[in-house]
Amino acid sequence: MVQGLQVPKLELEKGSILIIEDSMMFSKALKKGLSALGYHITLAHTLHDAIHTLIDHSFDLIILDLNLPDGEGEEIFKNLDIFKKLKIIVYTSDTDKDRRNEWFRYGVLRYLSKSDPMTFVFKEIDTVMKSLVENISYSILLVDDSRFICRQISELLQPRNYTVSIANDGKTARELFNEKIFDLIILDLELPDTTGEALLIELRKHQQSAKTPIFILTGQYDASGVGRLIKQGANEFFLKPFIAEELLLKIDFWIDYERTSKQNLYQHTILQEYKDAVDRSTIVSRTNQKGFITYVNDKFCQISGYTKEELLGQPHNLVRHPDMPKAVFQNLWETIQAGKSWEGIVKNRRKDGSHYWVSAVINPIIDQDGTIVEFMSIRTDITSIHNIHDSLKTQLKISEESFEDAYHMFKQYENAINVSTILTRTDLDGNITFANTNFYTTTGYTEAEVLGKNHSIIRHKDTPNDVFTDLWATLKAGKVWKGVFKNQKKDGTAYWVNSTILPILDKVGNPLEYMAIRREITEIIKLHEEIESTQQEVIYRMGEIAESRSKETGNHVRRVAEYSRLLALKLGFDKQEADLIATASPMHDIGKVGIPDAILLKPGKLDDAEWEIMRTHAMLGYTILQNSSRPLLQAAAIIAKEHHEKYNGTGYPLNISGANIHIYARIVAIADVFDALSHDRCYKKAWEDEAVFDFFRKEREEHFDPKLVDLFLDTKDEFLAIRDSLKDTIYFSA
Structure with a gap:
């Protein structure tokens, strides 16, 4: 600094x-x-x-x-x-x-x-x-056959940052100024292949160098020659040996003059563009000191219905509407004659007698002596706005009293929304600009902690990023987003809201802000979770009843559920569907409740007749569950029916194969067999882990889906972790 x-x-x-x-x-x-x-x-x-x-x-x-x-x-x-x-x-x-x-x-x-x-x-x-x-962008052409003079002048110009090009003869000079435009030319009168005068005449004939400052260098002074060269377009003369300070000062002067000319041209161009923009977009007129029109643009003619010939030389009374009070124009005239600007709304009359409204700004134009030379009026057509105003006034006939009634009703509606919902408004970047009392009561935050922040202060970690990505994409498209959020209060407590978030648009459809209206549904969500938990417990108990009849272990169905969930997620199912498979899986052997104890509890090998009866448990389970309309029980019915099918088509009860076996059943089949082999049963002891994995490698594409087997073996450590976390606590004797 x-x-x-x-x-x-x-x-x-x-x-x-x-x-x-x-x-x-x-x-x-x-x-x-x-x-x-x-x-x-x-x-x-x-x-x-x-x-x-x-x-x-x-x-x-x-x-x-x-x-x-x-x-x-x-x-x-x-x-x-x-x-x-x-x-x-x-x-x-x-x-x-x-x-x-x-x-x-x-x-x-x-x-x-x-x-x-x-x-x-x-x-x-x-x-x-x-x-x-600025000099970096200015180029100077030096034409002299003396290399000493060229080097001398170049060394003078180099510290000033000018770009210098050198030509030692006329041919090179022509080539250079045909290639680029120069801002100044220094020209020696004596050249080996031409004269400086001939080159000067040639340069002035070219459009690109017609107005370029040209300095003449000469070894001899000739008054008549100087006069002739001035007529031919020379700007300055220097007698060799020249004075360095004089040459530099005049170069700087002419370059500054060129720079100022460019700036003036730019300013003139900008002013003309401004004038054209005003002429295209507004109603413009000018008058002399007495108020007689000296200029009107096309928009003035279009809106008034008069031609330019009909307007020029006339006062603005020509378009004055009789509804406008005289006092308005008296004030207008006094204001602008005092050298001040006047602004106001004016009702005018067209040539056909109809009316139009304008928002007008009238400025006095004052010269350098402080004298008003003319007045300029710039107007904007606001007829459509006033027509709406008049229409509302006529059709609705809203009196002050009725307006107060309407406003009172509006405030009651506003209060009803505030009392019944959690409401926030944000800017277009998502920063909170308003929150109602319910928001602060629900979240535990104060106004100072909320305003200017975004909604991440109440975001719960369980809510996926995809939800917010979808939310913003919807709002940016100008649409309404609806959904359920799990949020977090200041004290860390979770709560649930049913949200409707919508963009607030201006009259042309551009978003101004976003409004979020929420209704807390925490009690409903908790009740739903309790129902789901109860339902899950019932399903587990039903599964355990079936397993306990065959002296299976108490945690078998829970482990099968967790294995199934894990395998479904590894296969690419989303959490919701993976949870469905896990929840339905405990009822995979529900059909065993219909199998006689003599067969179900037989410690030895079943004979053919007994095996046929045992195999009926798959269809029995399906029959028990198939008529339910609940997605959960429909999934359980499919699993019960098909989890004993084999990938090669040799399973039961339908002998279906490959992808014809429902994926839910293929997943549960691996989970069920893995747990059965890993634990004691009434008819066998638990296998060693490596023997279990070898069995699955052997039965890949035979008993089990090969893709699922690969996923299972690749993540076997995770399956073992589940098994170890749900060890049996109750054992039944064989």
């Missing part, structure tokens, strides 16, 4: 300047003034300090005093081959004009005297710095 200024460095600094000055008074004054203009200033008080500073650092400009305590500042000039591309302003009390010309030959940009006012010095330095930036 520049010392003493409370502004960020990057905002103000425009360049770096080294001030080489032994006087503390002048150096401090220069630093203070130039720092205030935004420049970064470094001070050196001796020649020794200056040289060491220049070795270690680079600067955009050097301000140099020639009289230093340990040497002459001109030593810097003599070492320009070391300190390349230095930009120097001499600031000295030395008034020797011959020395000044020598300084400019070294490439000095400007000479400033210590007797000059400091405000002038600051302004000149600032002008030089700005010119250095």
